[in-house]
Amino acid sequence: MLKTFTEKLGKTTLRGVEELGYSLALLVESFYWLFFGFRRRQAIKLPSIFAQMMHIGIQALPIVAILAFAIGMMLAIQGIATLKTFGAESQVVLGIALSVTREFAPLIIGILVAGRSGSALAARIGTMQIAQEIDALRVIGISPVRYLMTPAMLAMLVMLPALTFFADLIALFGGGVYSSLELGMSLQAYADRTIEVLKIDDITQGLYKSLVFAVIITLVSFVNGFSVTAGAEGVGKATTRSVVLSITYIIIADMVFTFFLTH
Amino acid sequence: MTNQTDTQTNAAIEVDDLVTHYGTTRILNHVDMQVNTGEIMVIMGGSGSGKSTLLRYMLGLHQATSGSIKLLGHDITKISAQEMDDLRKNMGVSFQGGALFNSMTVGENVCLPLHEHTNLDENTIQIMGRMKLSVVNLGGFDDLMPAQLSGGMIKRAALARAIVMDPKLLFFDEPSAGLDPVAAAELDDLILRIRKALNTTIVVVTHDLDSTFRIADRITVLDKGKILMIGTVEEVRNSDNQRIQSLLNREARHVEINADEYLKELTGQKE
Ligand SMILES: Nc1ncnc2c1ncn2[C@@H]1O[C@H](COP(=O)(O)OP(=O)(O)OP(=O)(O)O)[C@@H](O)[C@H]1O
Ligand SMILES: [Mg+2]
Numbered sequence: 001m002l003k004t005f006t007e008k009l010g011k012t013t014l015r016g017v018e019e020l021g022y023s024l025a026l027l028v029e030s031f032y033w034l035f036f037g038f039r040r041r042q043a044i045k046l047p048s049i050f051a052q053m054m055h056i057g058i059q060a061l062p063i064v065a066i067l068a069f070a071i072g073m074m075l076a077i078q079g080i081a082t083l084k085t086f087g088a089e090s091q092v093v094l095g096i097a098l099s100v101t102r103e104f105a106p107l108i109i110g111i112l113v114a115g116r117s118g119s120a121l122a123a124r125i126g127t128m129q130i131a132q133e134i135d136a137l138r139v140i141g142i143s144p145v146r147y148l149m150t151p152a153m154l155a156m157l158v159m160l161p162a163l164t165f166f167a168d169l170i171a172l173f174g175g176g177v178y179s180s181l182e183l184g185m186s187l188q189a190y191a192d193r194t195i196e197v198l199k200i201d202d203i204t205q206g207l208y209k210s211l212v213f214a215v216i217i218t219l220v221s222f223v224n225g226f227s228v229t230a231g232a233e234g235v236g237k238a239t240t241r242s243v244v245l246s247i248t249y250i251i252i253a254d255m256v257f258t259f260f261l262t263h
Numbered sequence: 264m265t266n267q268t269d270t271q272t273n274a275a276i277e278v279d280d281l282v283t284h285y286g287t288t289r290i291l292n293h294v295d296m297q298v299n300t301g302e303i304m305v306i307m308g309g310s311g312s313g314k315s316t317l318l319r320y321m322l323g324l325h326q327a328t329s330g331s332i333k334l335l336g337h338d339i340t341k342i343s344a345q346e347m348d349d350l351r352k353n354m355g356v357s358f359q360g361g362a363l364f365n366s367m368t369v370g371e372n373v374c375l376p377l378h379e380h381t382n383l384d385e386n387t388i389q390i391m392g393r394m395k396l397s398v399v400n401l402g403g404f405d406d407l408m409p410a411q412l413s414g415g416m417i418k419r420a421a422l423a424r425a426i427v428m429d430p431k432l433l434f435f436d437e438p439s440a441g442l443d444p445v446a447a448a449e450l451d452d453l454i455l456r457i458r459k460a461l462n463t464t465i466v467v468v469t470h471d472l473d474s475t476f477r478i479a480d481r482i483t484v485l486d487k488g489k490i491l492m493i494g495t496v497e498e499v500r501n502s503d504n505q506r507i508q509s510l511l512n513r514e515a516r517h518v519e520i521n522a523d524e525y526l527k528e529l530t531g532q533k534e
Pocket of ligand 1: 285290314
C-alpha cells in the first residue's frame, strides 16, 4: 500500500520534472526560431500569426466584454455592501480600480483563454500528432515548433495583454454603472475619480501578469498536444489535462506574482 | 566504411549495425541493410517486428542508440540539424494514413514543400503542384480539403506531396493498407512509374504480399527486430526458412511459450 503510494508519487514527480524540462526546451526553441529562423531559411510567417491572433483575441472579444462587465458589477455590489458597514462606500472606486487592474482582469483573461484557446491548441496539436501530421512536417524539413508553436506563442503574447487591457476598461465601466446607480454619483465623476486613484503601475502590473500567463498557456498546451500517443481518447485527455494544468499554474503564478509585487 | 566505398557500392541508403530502443525496450537489434540507387526495397515482417520503427529511424525521426544510417552518403546520426534539413529536400515520405494537413487544401498540401524550400514564384509553384497532382490522377482536385477525399485519393495526394520536390529517396509506410485491391494495384503502378521516370530509390514497408511481389526488386524480412533475410523476390520465395515460409503462406504465428515468463505475465510481475 505504502509502496504503491510512494511509487506513484515518484512517478508523478518524475513526469513533472520531465515535463518541466521539456517545457523549458520548447520555450527556448520557440524563441530561437523567432530570432534566428531566417538564418536557416525558416522565418516565421506573418499570416499564421494573424490567424492565431484572430482566434485567441478578436473572436474572444464578445465573451470577454460580458465577463468583464459582470465582474466589474460584482465587485461594485460586493464593495458597496461591505464598505457600507464602515460607512465608507465612497472608497468603492479605489477598491474596484485596484482589484480590476491588478488582479481580476488578468486572471479572468488567463483562465478564459486557457479554456478557449489553450484547449483548442492542445486538441489541434494532439490530432496532428496522431494523424502523423507532425511527423510529416518534420520530414518535409519544417520544424513543428517553428511552424506551429512560435506563431501561437507570439499571438498569445500580443493578445493576452490586449484582452486584459480591454477587460480593464469594460470591468471599470461595469463597476461604474452599478456605483452610479447605487451611490447616485455620475459616471463622469466615477471616471474622474478612477483616473485619480489609478496609477500606471497598477495597469502594467496586470499586463505583466498576462504575459506570464500567455507563456504558461502556450507551453502547457503544446507539451500536452505533442505528447499525445494513443488515439482520439488521448487527444481528449490531453485537452482536459492542458486546461486544468494551465489554470492551476496561472493561479499559482498569480499568487507568487502578487506576493512579490506587494512586498 | 568510408565515403569512398559508398559511392563504389552505389548504396543510396546504408543502415549499419543499428540498435534502437523505445524507453528501455530494445526494438531493433543490430540491423544491417543497404538499398541501392534506383532500387525498390520492400521491408516485410510480422506485426510488431519493427518495420515502421526501422522506417522512422531512416527518416531521422528518432535518435538511434548505436549504429549508423547513411542517406546519400550522409550519416544522419551525426550530421547537424541544418545538414539534415538540406538532406530532407531529397527525401519524400508517404505515411500510412496519408498525414495530409487537414487545415489546408489538397493543392496547398502538395505545394507546401515548394513554399518552404524554394524561392519560386507563386504561379510556378501552383503549376508544379498541379502537375504532380495529375501524375497521381488527381488533376483538378487541388481545391478540395483532405476530408473530402476517399482513402485511395488521400494516399495518392500524399504521394504527390512526397514527390513534389523530385526527391532522390522515397519512403512509404503501408501504401496499400485500407485500400481495395484495385486501388492498391493502381498505387503500385504509380510507384513503379515514378521509379522509372526519376530513377528514385524507394523503400516500402508493407505486409501486403501481392503488392510486395509486384513492386519489389529486393525484400528485407524483419523478425522481432532482427533481419531474417535480405534477397530478391525469387530468393525470398524459395527460402527454406520456416518463419519466412509461414509469413508467405500467411500461417498463424506459432507462439513459443516459456512457462516461467508466461506465469510472470499472468501474475503481472515485472523484473
Ligand atoms: N512510440 C512507441 N513507443 C513505444 N513502443 C513502440 C512505439 N512504437 C512502436 N513500439 C513498439 O515497437 C515494436 C515494433 O513496432 P513497429 O510499429 O515498428 O512494428 P511494425 O513491424 O510496423 O508492425 P505493424 O505491421 O503492426 O505496423 C512493437 O513492439 C511496438 O509495441
Ligand atoms: Mg507498422
